[in-house]
Amino acid sequence: MCGFAGIFHLETPKPVDPARVERMCDAIAHRGPDGFGVWTAPGIGMGHRRLSIIxxxxxxxxxxxxxxxxxLLFNGEIYNYRELRAELAAQGAVFHTDGDSEVILAAYQRWGADCVSRLSGMFAFAIYDLDARSLLLVRDRLGVKPLFLAELSDGSLIFGSELKALMAHPGLRREIDPLAVEDYLAWGYVPDHRSMLKGVEKLPAGHLMILKHGAPKPAPREWWDVSFAERRKGSAADLSAELIHLMRDAVTSRMVADVPLGAFLSGGVDSSSVVALMAEASNSPVKTCSIGFDVKALDESDYARRIAEQFGTDHQSRIVSPNDFEAVDHLTAMFDEPFADASALPTWRVCQLARETVTVALSGDGADEAFAGYRRHVFQHGEDRVRGMIPAGLRQGVFGTLGRLYPKADWAPRPLRAKTTLLNLARTSEEAYTDAISVTGPALRDRLYTEEYRRLRGDYRAEQAFLDCMARAPARSGLDRAQYADLKFWLPGDILTKVDRASMAVSLEAREPLLDHRLIEFAATLPENLRVAGGQGKWLLKDSMRRYLPDDILFRPKQGFVTPIAQWLRGPLAGEARKIAAQAKDGGGALGRLGWLNPINLNEIAEAHISGLSDHSRLLWQLLMLDRSLVHLGIA
Structure with missing residues (x-):
């Protein structure tokens, strides 16, 4: 796991200043404290920061x-590098190191850009071909590793593992993209098709780009996709055996390291499954760590402790409290762009805890997206069954009317909050799921915006990109399309961004065995009744893990890695909620200076949350992180 940065001249191959590349790499030194190098040639400069793992x-x-x-510049791990090394050596390749980096180079020289399909792992890399005078940029299938790029006015293209590497180049303009605000408020993060800074791009997951001197920058080319269009045949027992085999292989292949290795353990299904399989494959106690909360209803640390005791792990735990709000500026600098997934805070804390004893930690990320583990997947599956039984015109008339009449009651017990379900049944499958996954809906966003911002936004709406993603999915059902969009849009933009930045901030390598591409491709072919059954998501995964884990771990209601932001913003952090609205009114703070948000409506939203009438905690947290991020980026 590392970080890299570079400069490539698209037009005339002018000399590249090594000191400029070095400054870009210094900005991401946290990604690689163990080694540093710069190489330049006419028209190209490449720099690397290394975290030594293998x-x-x-x-x-x-x-x-x-x-x-x-x-080569390389960030990530290739888990099948030994098999590839043997194959390439048999064909005449000569190796001088024992790592996976040299294998990528040999694979490129043997198969060209098509080598990417032979690689199993998480990676972003750049290869400069001195003969072809071309630069190959690649990002892994699911987008575990990031890659930013931007064209500059001097005809060069800069690229790097984080936005802060690009920001270290004096030629990058720091101008906010107004449409990124719409995207951010809708999703809680800036998705991969956009950046907070105009002119900055993110190479999409599963894409590559080949740049040549004297040629314009080409569009990225997709080299991997996942299909939900086929259904695997076989008994549940046979599919369960295949699943366990794939999971074992994914976990054991990610246990290869020349440094101490452990795992995150939340006590949920996914991390517990990874720890169970690690314990099965390990001759010594697995090192595990978990984070708890001082809000008992959201604290899973007792479940994590039970799993640790069951598998005899070397376990550590720590509590996160409201006082950790003081670390918000660290979070802002960590992510560069505004990032409002409140679980970033405990993720960072658990990474810090893990780094005290290990350099590599395995996580359970990815299983919910692959196997339909979110509550929204269960709702989507059930709602689609109803949609299939009632004509669209009747649904829209009956359920739309009932939904508009039914009161919205965030304070009520969950079974009494039927308004969303009724409205969803009146919508298309795609519209309902897009609404379910968004953080701040279009109506609430419109309440926030001033007329000035509405003019800047024009007719752009953040939801359209997600709807388009669902529409183009190779899929059979609404559930298929929902999971496809999760894997292609939500996962790289939110979950994997969170884990990459939080782990790299403390020079920790996080590995996600449940995102092994063979496992993802297998899960996409499962019949729906093996994904969602009896009101449960991840049915086959849970049933398969019963040989390892107790039922009250496997089948308890999903809790997730949730920070108690709602409670904090009504208690010790209520002043911060009011401050957001006050600054918008008096022109203070970055949001106030921007002038794009309505202070009167902001104040109403803050007071409704503090009083308990509504839950606007996610929106208030979004606004807080946006304000701090604009200051960090130096654009407001």
Missing amino acids: DIAGSPQPMASTDGRAM
């Missing part, structure tokens, strides 16, 4: 191929 003493970067005709 072949600790060797594999410095930028790395030259054996014949010196290609140079």
